[in-house]
Amino acid sequence: MAAPTAHPEGTVLEGRYRVDGVLARGGMSVVHRGVDLRLERPVAIKILDRSLASDPAFVRRFEREARAAARLAHPGIVAVHDQGRDPDGTVFLVLELVEGGTLRDVLRDQGRLHPAAALTVAEQIVTALQVAHDRGLVHRDVKPENVLIGRDGSVKVADFGLVAAAWETDPDDSGEMVLGTVAYLAPEQVTDGRADARSDVYATGIVLFELLTGVPPHGGGDAVSVARRHVQNDVPPPSSVVGGVPRALDRLVIAATHRDPETRLADTAAFLAAARGVRIDADLPFHPVPLPPRRASTGGSRPLRGTRLLDLDGDQVSDVTDRSRTRRPPREEPEEPDDDTWEGEAWEELPDEPDDEDDVDVDDLEHDDDQPARRRTDTVDDIDVAIEQIERRRARSRSRRLLAAWLLLEAIATVAAGAAGWGLGLPG
CATH class of the missing domain: 3.30.200.20 (Phosphorylase Kinase; domain 1)
Incomplete structure (x- = not known):
């Protein structure tokens, strides 16, 4: 169409x-x-x-x-x-x-987000979804294009209703259509077209992965091959794609994106509780959401509309090249210590990280030996530069205020001393 x-x-x-x-x-x-x-x-x-x-x-x-x-x-x-x-x-x-733009606009502008900012966005998405789920409404198409970022930094989920209406097919076609955006579809949406609150949790986990790395875990290629990866491949830890991602965030992404909905985080309340634990475990304070650029943007992911149930028993489609190589190289950051694991069956102990510091590709792809696993440059992440500049400005402002206060106090003391001396010199 x-x-x-x-x-x-x-x-x-x-x-x-x-x-x-x-x-x-x-x-x-x-x-x-x-x-x-x-x-x-x-x-x-x-x-x-x-x-x-x-x-x-x-x-x-x-x-x-x-x-x-x-x-x-x-x-x-x-x-x-x-x-x-x-x-x-x-x-x-x-x-x-909503005056501003979409989360997709922010990703195009930033490449990827600081882990604290990524967690802030995910928490706000899930908080909005929780309100809808409590009313019995499942979104079914959570993706960066459907998350709006206001000029004041507000985060708002859009497009409730339209996708839900499209999912309700005629009785003769029930269970034969898959609708949504393929990069964010939960496995159960691909295999039999069913969706519930856990499907939104899965999609939010995929969005969080993309915010942390700059790319979706199963992106690239045609729609059928991407959908097949959702069903057949686990989502890897974000830290296997870029450096500087706390392992607590790895565990949150993996818990939210289990292929089996029965072992996935049960609902948005469980996601929020886990996110709060991540903030404590990884010492990630609330971080302002980067604002979208002021240029207009009308692009975005093309939805997988009217795709029949996929024949996942067919020949495996070859994996595509890791698109993270075309993105802005991440800043080198120290690795987070591997603290205590989370309790609860949704959390898993991750394998020890390899000694080799090179990143692993999203789908464990093979490349030529002379192709580095990650380009290393001196480029500093824009967010961190901005934060450092703000801190320097604040420090200079504090110094100026302290100097002005000290001069004022010195002047007051001088005047007071002079007045006292003058008073003592008056005749009794």
């Missing part, structure tokens, strides 16, 4: 919502900036592709899911203000407008 087309700018839907420029494009919709003319406020307008808007059964499911998503009142979830159907057949959602 052709990609959804943008709606003409200036169109007014239902006599109330003016459609402006394009903010983002997806496999099933286009998101425009818009204005609610009645309330005179800026909004985002998600307009369904014509092929979906012409399907009455899909539209009914979409409207039902939109009503469910509208009940999710939480600062970490993009608010649904309204849903409608224009007389010309346009089906749309009116959403909270």
